[in-house]
Amino acid sequence: MTNKLKVAVLGGGSFGTAIANIVALNGHHTYLWMRDTENAEKCQREHENTRYLPGFKLAPSLQITSDLEQAINATDLVLVSIPSHSFREVCRQIKPYLKADAIVVSTAKGIEPGTFNLMSDILEEELAGQAIGVISGPNFAKEIVAGQHTATVVASEDEYVVSTVQSTLSSATFRVYANQDRGGVELAGALKNIYAIICGMAAAIGAGKNTQAMLLTRSLAEMGRFAGVMGGNPMTFLGLAGVGDLILTCTSDLSRNYRVGYSLGKGQPLDEVVSGLGQVAEGVNTLQQVKEKADAMGVYMPLVSGLYSVLFERRAIADVVRELMLGEQSNDVEYIGNSHGQ
């Protein structure tokens, strides 16, 4: 598409800033909305988000504002990059300014506390009638603004949403693949944060490469099993939003969730770790939501249960690891001719 759109990105944190920068560099009329006026003015003046992405100059054409109406009014595409705990609140705020044919896409990787809503469920509820979608993939904000090559997945049942997001976001450094399994892609992005905490914790206690490979593979099995029960397609987990993002987040301390796990593994208390982060680590809340849902639905998720018992039941990591290792021996791959699901 050569057509230039008006695009609004909501949320002036790491990812909102990175994604807005891509869209602006692609020549679209782009607004990045952040709630703090002083910070918006500073970022606009300096063409840099010094709090979240220091050292990276942003596209000169990017308009950074705290005026929500200015950002949303007459906008063709809205990308919502607000953490899951505040996502619904911001959707409600934009509703009066949205034009009827605007596309709204979530970039968040979390689950709403209490409701088990994914972010696109919230879009459906709060912005009924709008065309919606999600993006998710191996996408560290810091590497995106540094121009490192990567790719993401856009998922929507609406072909026009998929093609618009692909043409608006794709660039020489950022590819955008399509998927119709919106729930599966979204769940993949949320679930991998739990396993990143586990892998960070494993690294902190000295886990080697064998252990890392086992954890990654069994995490993938657990994610696919849960998504299958929730109505997603387990095969989605073989793509960029699944295994791609899982590998990324579980193997790098650029991940906030991995860093949370690492600090916990070194013995720091959870509340201290979370408050010291200064940015969102969705995995802690996602763990609580998924544990509750898996218990209610009878889904076997030993890694989720193990992490939950370390974080919220004060069990020793070594005891939980021993229990996991001595648990019932089970099948390797669940989708090739066995139906035991363990």
Ligand SMILES: NC(=O)c1ccc[n+]([C@@H]2O[C@H](COP(=O)([O-])OP(=O)(O)OC[C@H]3O[C@@H](n4cnc5c(N)ncnc54)[C@H](O)[C@@H]3O)[C@@H](O)[C@H]2O)c1
């Ligand atoms: N950082 C990444 O590399 C990355 C990549 C892909 C997806 N994500 C996902 O994107 C979402 C946002 O993550 P992030 O990394 O930008 O987080 P962040 O912690 O860097 O920033 C969050 C931003 O949201 C803003 N915010 C929070 N509540 C708000 C509200 N009520 N109204 C307006 N603004 C509000 C904060 O002020 C902050 O600017 C998360 O779900 C995350 O999992 C992050």
Ligand SMILES: O=P(O)(O)OC[C@H](O)CO
């Ligand atoms: O820093 P994290 O752990 O929130 O991960 C960021 C992105 O989701 C990576 O794709």
